[in-house]
Amino acid sequence: MYATSAEQRRYDQYEPAARDFWALLKPRVMSLVVFTGLVGLLLAPGEIHPVIAFTAILCIAVGAGASGCLNMWYDADIDAVMNRTCDRPIPAGRVSRESALHFGVALSVASVLLMGLAVNITAAVLLAVTIGFYIFVYTMWLKRRTPQNIVIGGAAGAFPPMIGWVAVTGNISLESLVLFGIIFMWTPPHFWALSLFACKDYEKVGVPMLPVVAGEAETRKQILIYTLLMVPITLAPWVMGFAGPVYGLTSAVLGTVFLGLALKLYFRKDIGTAKKLFFFSILYLFILFAVLGTEAFLGQTSGGLI
Incomplete structure (x- = not known):
């Protein structure tokens, strides 16, 4: 080493x-x-x-x-x-x-x-x-x-x-575990989208990323599965009451877009869609947590969730 x-x-x-x-x-x-x-x-x-x-x-x-x-x-x-x-x-x-x-x-x-x-x-x-x-x-x-x-x-x-x-x-607490779960479930579709267009890099160094060992079709399938599991978890803060309606609406809209891109990638099988999903996933997580943080800050200053 x-x-x-x-x-x-x-x-x-x-x-x-x-x-x-x-x-x-x-x-x-x-x-x-x-x-x-x-x-x-x-x-x-x-x-x-x-x-x-x-x-x-x-x-x-x-x-x-x-x-x-x-x-x-x-x-x-x-x-x-x-x-x-x-x-x-x-x-x-x-x-x-x-x-x-x-x-x-x-x-x-x-x-x-x-x-x-x-x-x-x-x-x-x-x-x-x-x-x-x-x-x-x-x-x-x-x-x-x-x-x-x-x-x-x-x-x-x-x-x-x-x-x-x-x-x-x-x-x-349970709320903190939900925050953990959002990022935990977001990580596979985010990185597998990256691995679809960086597959040759991983292959030549022997890192067994999913597209290298299981193929692109299985990777697209797993991206879709994890997206389907992720979206309901992102709604949990609103359902559980530690996030407000603005976050609930934001997570629902962004989750629909994320799922739409995952479905498009599953059926279209092109690298361009993989890149779109990868870059959108970064924006997705940032916006979700930005709204969570903004609601919490404004809630602390105004006495309740917005």
């Missing part, structure tokens, strides 16, 4: 810049994690001091960045071969694997310790589980062994709103 002497000479030609270490944190992924964590915090019943709330979100951000960094450390060998990842800091020779490992471990430990000391122990344990699940369960165990890597590994990305909720309440 560490650099050979030839690789080390290549690293020595560069002085790692702050932007290279920032890139190791996967900032685009981190921003979505922070956003969903913030929404979980806003939705949670009870009060939290603004400084503690900020600290909780900071810890979620640092923990997410640490996970991304350690993922790049472990996957540097396949990242160097895949077209969409070959310019990442480690395969491009701008940061050594050893530096990335030390950076990721330091951030992981710091984020969990700060969460435990400044927020609460339950939130710290959840954050530690999230980081450990992403690195040890998804990255090291599942990713290169099973086409169910995304399904099971998706749990890591679904924990942040639970962590935000627990930062306020100190305990896990």
